[in-house]
Amino acid sequence: MRISTLSVGDELICGETTDTNAGTIATMLVEHGMRVQRHMTVGDSEPDIIEALLELARNSDAIIVTGGLGPTADDLTARAAARATGRRLVLNDHARAHVRDMSARLASLLVCPLNDKQAMIPTKTTLIPNPTGTACGFHLMNNGCFMFFLPGVPSEMRLMLRSSVITFLADRITPKRVIRSLLLNVFGPCEAEVDELLTGIARPELGLRLGICVTFPWMRITLRAEADSEDAVEALLQPAAQAVRERLQGYIYATGEDGIDDVVAELLQGSGRTLALAESCTGGMIAQRITSIPGSSRYFLEGAVTYSNEAKIRQLGVPVALLEEKGAVSSDVASAMAKGIRQVAGSDLGLAVTGIAGPDGGVEGKPVGTVFISLAAPDGCWTKRFLFSGSREEIRILTAWTALDWLRRYLLMK
Amino acid sequence: MRISTLSVGDELICGETTDTNAGTIATMLVEHGMRVQRHMTVGDSEPDIIEALLELARNSDAIIVTGGLGPTADDLTARAAARATGRRLVLNDHARAHVRDMSARLASLLVCPLNDKQAMIPTKTTLIPNPTGTACGFHLMNNGCFMFFLPGVPSEMRLMLRSSVITFLADRITPKRVIRSLLLNVFGPCEAEVDELLTGIARPELGLRLGICVTFPWMRITLRAEADSEDAVEALLQPAAQAVRERLQGYIYATGEDGIDDVVAELLQGSGRTLALAESCTGGMIAQRITSIPGSSRYFLEGAVTYSNEAKIRQLGVPVALLEEKGAVSSDVASAMAKGIRQVAGSDLGLAVTGIAGPDGGVEGKPVGTVFISLAAPDGCWTKRFLFSGSREEIRILTAWTALDWLRRYLLMK
Numbered sequence: 028m029r030i031s032t033l034s035v036g037d038e039l040i041c042g043e044t045t046d047t048n049a050g051t052i053a054t055m056l057v058e059h060g061m062r063v064q065r066h067m068t069v070g071d072s073e074p075d076i077i078e079a080l081l082e083l084a085r086n087s088d089a090i091i092v093t094g095g096l097g098p099t100a101d102d103l104t105a106r107a108a109a110r111a112t113g114r115r116l117v118l119n120d121h122a123r124a125h126v127r128d129m130s131a132r133l134a135s136l137l138v139c140p141l142n143d144k145q146a147m148i149p150t151k152t153t154l155i156p157n158p159t160g161t162a163c164g165f166h167l168m169n170n171g172c173f174m175f176f177l178p179g180v181p182s183e184m185r186l187m188l189r190s191s192v193i194t195f196l197a198d199r200i201t202p203k204r205v206i207r208s209l210l211l212n213v214f215g216p217c218e219a220e221v222d223e224l225l226t227g228i229a230r231p232e233l234g235l236r237l238g239i240c241v242t243f244p245w246m247r248i249t250l251r252a253e254a255d256s257e258d259a260v261e262a263l264l265q266p267a268a269q270a271v272r273e274r275l276q277g278y279i280y281a282t283g284e285d286g287i288d289d290v291v292a293e294l295l296q297g298s299g300r301t302l303a304l305a306e307s308c309t310g311g312m313i314a315q316r317i318t319s320i321p322g323s324s325r326y327f328l329e330g331a332v333t334y335s336n337e338a339k340i341r342q343l344g345v346p347v348a349l350l351e352e353k354g355a356v357s358s359d360v361a362s363a364m365a366k367g368i369r370q371v372a373g374s375d376l377g378l379a380v381t382g383i384a385g386p387d388g389g390v391e392g393k394p395v396g397t398v399f400i401s402l403a404a405p406d407g408c409w410t411k412r413f414l415f416s417g418s419r420e421e422i423r424i425l426t427a428w429t430a431l432d433w434l435r436r437y438l439l440m441k
Numbered sequence: 442m443r444i445s446t447l448s449v450g451d452e453l454i455c456g457e458t459t460d461t462n463a464g465t466i467a468t469m470l471v472e473h474g475m476r477v478q479r480h481m482t483v484g485d486s487e488p489d490i491i492e493a494l495l496e497l498a499r500n501s502d503a504i505i506v507t508g509g510l511g512p513t514a515d516d517l518t519a520r521a522a523a524r525a526t527g528r529r530l531v532l533n534d535h536a537r538a539h540v541r542d543m544s545a546r547l548a549s550l551l552v553c554p555l556n557d558k559q560a561m562i563p564t565k566t567t568l569i570p571n572p573t574g575t576a577c578g579f580h581l582m583n584n585g586c587f588m589f590f591l592p593g594v595p596s597e598m599r600l601m602l603r604s605s606v607i608t609f610l611a612d613r614i615t616p617k618r619v620i621r622s623l624l625l626n627v628f629g630p631c632e633a634e635v636d637e638l639l640t641g642i643a644r645p646e647l648g649l650r651l652g653i654c655v656t657f658p659w660m661r662i663t664l665r666a667e668a669d670s671e672d673a674v675e676a677l678l679q680p681a682a683q684a685v686r687e688r689l690q691g692y693i694y695a696t697g698e699d700g701i702d703d704v705v706a707e708l709l710q711g712s713g714r715t716l717a718l719a720e721s722c723t724g725g726m727i728a729q730r731i732t733s734i735p736g737s738s739r740y741f742l743e744g745a746v747t748y749s750n751e752a753k754i755r756q757l758g759v760p761v762a763l764l765e766e767k768g769a770v771s772s773d774v775a776s777a778m779a780k781g782i783r784q785v786a787g788s789d790l791g792l793a794v795t796g797i798a799g800p801d802g803g804v805e806g807k808p809v810g811t812v813f814i815s816l817a818a819p820d821g822c823w824t825k826r827f828l829f830s831g832s833r834e835e836i837r838i839l840t841a842w843t844a845l846d847w848l849r850r851y852l853l854m855k
Contacts, residue, residue: 041467042467065482318746321799329746332745
């Protein structure tokens, strides 16, 4: 089945927004044994949308269109769809009911009552329900080509794609090809290092591909196998996955969609240990990540963002002398912070970071990027010095990730 | 001039990599008074590349192609370009010299020695030098359509685009068009409300466009004016900008690329006031945003992530009785937290949030999404109740943004 995608929006064509929907659709199709043959992007111009639809329809069995279903005047996709397929644009009662109902439900999320524009749908179409937004999607068949129209809001688009479009298309693929991907999330080594370590694992001629996608500060290794049967796919995928694991060992912190936050949360939950944080240069970034996981209150007690020395002294009981003698960014102060927060919070684990995120503040012997991370636990206190490079935000992110990864490795040992 | 872009690569069509080149080109063209009419992406398939080139050529004066110029077998763009334009693919001596020279220079950067494949260039083309990579770009003219071929590596592509392609095209725009954009960042109202408030400001027939792009939880209003001269553009842009400001008043928190963090930082810096934070449901998100700005240590003293009641009592001095009587998520506790952190930190301002981010924890009269925000200042303490809806993360983000916006409005009043 030849599938094309079309993204609609001036913000995309003018480079104000990066189009992530095209990638999301491509990934999800691949996971279900299909792939995009071609993608197109046009602005909020009715003639351009119509022309793109007709052009793509010429050599596609299905077109997935995102964007331009919003309530505003520059949302023109529904009208263009009607024109391109010789349909009338009419007020759809179901869509209208949905828009009203949804507007009411979302009212507190700063959404106000919308007009009926979003309920204007081409005739002879099937609505695609949107559980989280006001814009209904719809699909139609025109000259043997399925056309799906989804809103451009990524979260809404993703839900509707999975619930309606993917299954609809998957049922129609013949002959069935099985494509499976395995995602391995890696933190630590650089791309070139990983690339070298994984040499020879990919076997494209057999239908086994390996991709490395760097998403600072981590990277995702994608193993994709394509074959005629589940068994054949597994026979390609499993040994390759095993090889990747052996060569990268501790660097793989999660598989699939799990982030390092999820992994640390699971390990903490499982260990029955409680955690408290003392952050200087990360300014709350670690606490924010820990508490992003539902139920974190079961193991996370408190965090102290001790930016000033006074705060380090008062909140964590770091000795004044130590601060004066060694400086706020030092191994001794880091461990004093970790032990301090562990004691005041009465937690099993105390994790502390102190460093120089820059752009200013570097000193002789302690350049910008110098960071100390300390973990205080019942069985001891470990402190380590790191030197990160990059922008202020990159250094902060690397510090938070390294601290979380440290915690992950500690919990795995226990 | 009608300009199209074409990105080539299986990694794009399979969603492993997000295509940033299309956006870079679009942005740079707009900055120089041009715009992309349509964008296309195809995989590493010679027929697909040829078909895309021919199709785009039909209604473009220029096509900018990125990707598929690499050394590996799946880099097919040069050959496809030759086929599509009826040229031969020959070994180009200049390109060959460049590849060898560059390979030698880059050897230290883990680039493997390359063969002559990258020196195979279609006949009747002009090379586009690549100062940082091995792949030469080239451009040619076919049936009145300029075609530019650049490598897909973003950093190389960007350099070559600016040095060669943009100037080449800009010289050929007739009549010269000037395009300017003005970005206004808005937090508070919903898209439909903003759209209604701004009705009639856009005058597409005069070359004045208005776009609304929602990026949860804020939205960006783009005013774009296109005319023959700087003066004519300003004459369109300035009155429109004035009108938008009047109609949206306090909702516009920044222009251009500034985020709400930058604005709050600037206001705090200017006011000479110091800030301390007490966060419950946001778990450090506000502190993390405040400290993301360089120099924040000048006005940010400390933050307390008081997740447990014990922490609220010990770190902030919230009365036990109050917690028992009113509950941790209450107006009284919120103001006690704000006053508490202000006092212990000795800051001018104390900002506190407490709420139920969910998905669990909702109770009778206090459903998930109930949040109290409190600001303690020398001239009083203000506390307000909010009800946000959405996922746990959306509620946390809305809480952080609303608190920062509150702070912004307070500082603007002073």
